[in-house]
Amino acid sequence: MSPVKPKSPNDVVITGVGIVTSQGVGIEPHVALLSADKAPDVIVETERFAPYPVHPLPAIDWSQQIAKRGDQRQMENWQRLGVFSAGLALDDAGLKDDLEACGSMDMIVAAGGGERDINVDSLIVDEALKRNDREQLLNEKLTTELRPTLFLAQLSNLLAGNISIVHKVTGSSRTFMGEEGAGISAIETAFARIKAGQSTHTLVGGAFSAERLDMILLIEAIQGHALDGWSPIWSRPESGGMILGSVGAFLVLESREHAEARNARIYATIDDIGGDRGKRDDGKLEARLETLAAKAADAADTVVFSGTTGFPDLAAREKAFVEAKLPKAALRGYSGLVGHGLEAQFPLGLAFAALTLGSGAKVPPFDPAEKSLASQPKTAVVTTIGHARGEGVAVLSAE
Amino acid sequence: MSDAYKDHLGRPIIAVTGMGVITSLGQGVQDNWSALTSGTSGIHKITRFPTEGLSTKISGTVDFIELPAANAVERSYAMARETTLEALAQAGMSGDFNGPLFLAAPPIEPEWSARFELADRSGPSEKPGDAYNRFLAAMRERPDPVFHEAVMFGSISERLSDRFGTRGLPVTLSTACASGATAIQLGVEAIRQGRTDRALTVATDGSVSAEALIRFALLSALSTQNDPPEKASKPFTKDRDGFVIAEGAATLVLESLEAAVARGARVYGILKGCGEKADLFHRTRSSPDGGPAIATIRAALADAGIDEAGIGYINAHGTSTPENDKMEYLSMSAVFGEKLPSIPVSSNKSMIGHTLTAAGAVEAVFSLQTMLTGTLPPTINYQNPDPAIVLDVVPNVKRDSQVTGVLSNSFGFGGQNASLVMTAEPA
Missing domain, CATH: 1.10.287 (Helix Hairpins)
Incomplete structure (x- = not known):
């Protein structure tokens, strides 16, 4: 069993989840898939960008979260998806349209750039x-x-700018850049600020549009794509390995004190989060992961959500590390299910972890190489190893 | 921790122990400061690319740094490296920095030259709009890791981390024209959190290109008063017509005062408070009532634990756009009231232009220099004052005046607002 930790007023808790993947919009389809007996079929678009498969956006009615057509027109899909997912998270936290709460809410967005014309x-x-x-x-x-207007649709900090305009989140607005590391730093910074009393409630997350030739080009420049079709994430072919996915993932993080004062539903507590970088040869990657995962206890009620790229070497090393460090835990490579969302990848892993711990879902294996969970998970570990650099690990516990 | 090292909220006091700067005026704090206080402009005719057919033909580009390849990533990195070397030398630090890195960097896209190179090695067009399909086919034939590295937003902080031995995952951030101030704010917060007793805060922008210029021009943000270039940036005047795009970088070494004193470091000033507030009014325009900018300044004063009387000089955002200068005046008036006309307010951008991502940090360095030297840098090109903006802008000529508290403002597209309060040492 995972050790039970004492609760503290400055615990960082997750009270809102906004999630969009190829599997659907919002928490309902995602809790359903996490609670099912077996993993759903993957949804992969293989024609539009052939030979590059991508996990596409689901059917989405933008006006559910972006009421004004004029606002929708000012954005392209990357920003729309971010603003939409942020709205879902606010809704889920019960803070949507709460002008006072949003007016004092901090915001950190992990962003890339918008699509070229x-x-x-x-x-x-x-x-x-x-x-x-x-x-x-x-x-x-x-x-x-x-x-x-295209310039504004491309500017990195205009995803946050649009969230301010559409959802009136204005306590602060910070945009972090730098691929997977941006998402890791965003959560890490939000966590550290709440822990230290510098923020009481923060909206944090990111979005990624995979259905873009300029983004596909970024990964093809290092021949990183899995070509021609989907295959299980832990056994992708030697040529490439990555399948991009359109995803949006935002979280509302609060201090426990702030959340309890307003009787908010708490999904999970973030116990630890850290990021690092450096050379990866000679076991250096594993040494950093060891430090980052120091607070992860090995238990049969632990689930590890991995945002692996699927690059065969990196995936194999990560899997070997997890199996050695946490042999009792069950690994779930969520990139196999919904693809890779760069800046949004780590926040997406936290969204899956929060939904799992909050609902008591006994997450089915996503991949033939993954074992079943013996019981409802009480602890979740989230990992993201960047496709070029940067690593992050978070440890979460159920209420 | 002794009380002498704590601020009004019991948090560690943050000292600045090293500074470095590059602008179109030159390299290094000393050269920049002497040019800035002598009222010299760094704005010039653009030579980096042809400007025929463009409405704006001037900028404050930095053209004197040697680069292995002439692109925005190399230029932004090289400037950040140089200012960091200067700041660490001033701080008396050598070897690994061993603290976190917060980098404000421009969102960089592939250079057009890179697209042209790709097109040259790709097959011919089969239908309109298929360039990226051809690029992809070319990459399948032969990958290009240099292209990949050059278009990743994390590549500059990666190189700085390796070069200077910073700790952990570096943060690369963009809050548009407030980015430099945000980088400093993140450094201040990290020390206050007790995560570290030092932080390296860097802001750099070497991204002036034809496309960048045209994009801002399409938003009517740039001055088109091309002749003479050095007269184009004229903040707070009646005939101001836009900002002048520019490049630069700055590095500040932040330390807890306790750690700085313990190692016998010279303290150049205190980073006393930071404030921010996002604007929901419009993507490029500020709330007409100045509400978010007012809240930002007030938040910085409150964070610093001082009232309006503690500010002896304001380093304005002062972009020279019709809108910013009006809105900034409005918000300063709301905060400082009747006292505002007696507080000198000058804009470095009258001389160096708008260094965009770097501006907040570049201007923080100059704010600290103002206190260190007892000299207020002027607002040049102040010939035709805007009668609606009643300010002591330190017109045209520097002024000797000892100030002990400075406010520096940064406002940007996307509703970004950040202000910093700096005080002289001793705190």
């Missing part, structure tokens, strides 16, 4: 192939072809 970029490079005054061409075409 593929047609404008194509037009310019095609014209450039015919000309040798390419810089002059750029001035001509960018001046006439770029839509002014």
Whole structure:
């Protein structure tokens, strides 16, 4: 059994979850899949971006969380998905439209950038192939072809900016960048601030749109994709391994004192969270993971949510580490189910962990290489090892 | 901890023990400060790329740093490295830094030259709009890890972490034009949390390109008064017409005062308080009543534990856009009331332009220099005052004046507002 920890007023608790994946919108379909006897079928789009499979957005009615059409038009799907998921988290926490709570709420968003205008970029490079005054061409075409609002749809901090506008979250607004590490740092910073009394309630998370050729290009530049089709996450072929997924994951974190004062439902407590980086050769990765996972107790009621890339070497090393460090725990590679969401990957893992601990779900194996849970999990560990750099581990416990 | 090292809320007092800066005026705190206090402008005609057909042809680019490749990542990294070397030398630190790194860096996209190179090695177009499909096919033929590294937002902090031996996962952040101030704020918070007794806070922006310029121009944010370039940035005047895009970097070494004193470090100033408040009014415009900016300044004063009387000088955001300067004046008026006309307020951006991501940190360094040297830098190009903005802007010429408390404001697109309060040592 996981050890029971004493409760403290400055515990960092999760009181709201906003989640969107290819498996559906909001907590209901996700609690259902976590509570089912077996994992659902994966949903993979293999045609639109062939040879690159992606886990696509589910059917989504943006107006449920972004009421004004004008606001929707100011964004592209990456920002829409983030603003939508943030709204779900606020709703779930019972804080949506609570002007006082949102007006004093802190916010940390893990963000990439918005989608390029593929047609404008194509037009310019095609014209450039015919000309040798390419810089002059750029001035001509960018001046006439770029839509002014596109800049704002691309700017990293405008996801947070749109959350302020649409949901009126204005206590503070910070945007962290840097792929997987951004999501890890966002949770780590929110946690440290609440723990130290610098914040009472914080909205934290990120979103990722996988259905973008510019993002697919980023990963193809290192030939990191699993090509042609889906395969189980712990046994992806040597060529590549990553399948991107469109995901949105936001959490409302509060101090226990703040949450209890308003009788909020508490999903779970974050006991520990840390991130690190560095060279990965010679066991250095494993040494850092060992330190980051120091507070994870090995028990049969522990579930480990891994946001692995599926890169065969990294996945194998992570799996070996978890099996050696936490042999009794059950591993669940959630990237196999919903894909990889870069900046949003770590927050997504925390969302799965919170829903699991909050509902007592006996999470079915997502992959043939994963064992069944003997009992309802009381502890969850979330890992994300960045595709190029950065690692993060969080340890959560049930109420 | 002895009370001498605690602030009004019992938190560790934060000392600045090292500073470094680069702007279009030059490299290093000394060179910058002498240019800035002599009223010199670093704004010049753009030579990095052709400006034919563009409405804005001037900027405050930094063109004197040697780069292995002329792109925004290399330039932003090189400037951050240089200012950090300067700051650590000033702090008397060598070897691994062993504290966290907070980096404000511009959101960087691939250079057009990289897209052109990809197009050159890709197959021909088969239908309109298929460039990325061809790029992908080319990458399947031959990957390009250099391209991958150059377009990841985490690549600059990665290199800084390796170079300076910082601890843990570095934070790379963007709060638009408030980013530099946010980086400092994160450093202050980390020390107050007791997680560390030192933090490296860095802000850098070397991202001026044709596309960046055109994007801001399409939002009507930039000055088009190209001739003469050094006269374009004229904050708080009637004929101000936009900001001048610029580059720069700054590094501040933050330490708990206790740790700084214990190792015998020189203290250059105290980072006394930080405030922030997001604006929900509009993506690029501020609330007309200045509410969030007012709340930001008040939050910084409250965090610092001082009242309005404790501020002897304000380092304004002062972008020279019609909207910012009006809104900033409105919010300063609301906070400082009748006393405002007697508080000198100047804008460094009149000389260095708007260094965007770096601005909050660059201007924090200059705020500290103001107290250290007893010299207020001027607002240059102040020939035709806006009658609706009644401020002592330290017009055109520096002024000798000893101040012990400074407010520095940073406001940005996306409703970003951050203010810092700095005081002289001893606290």
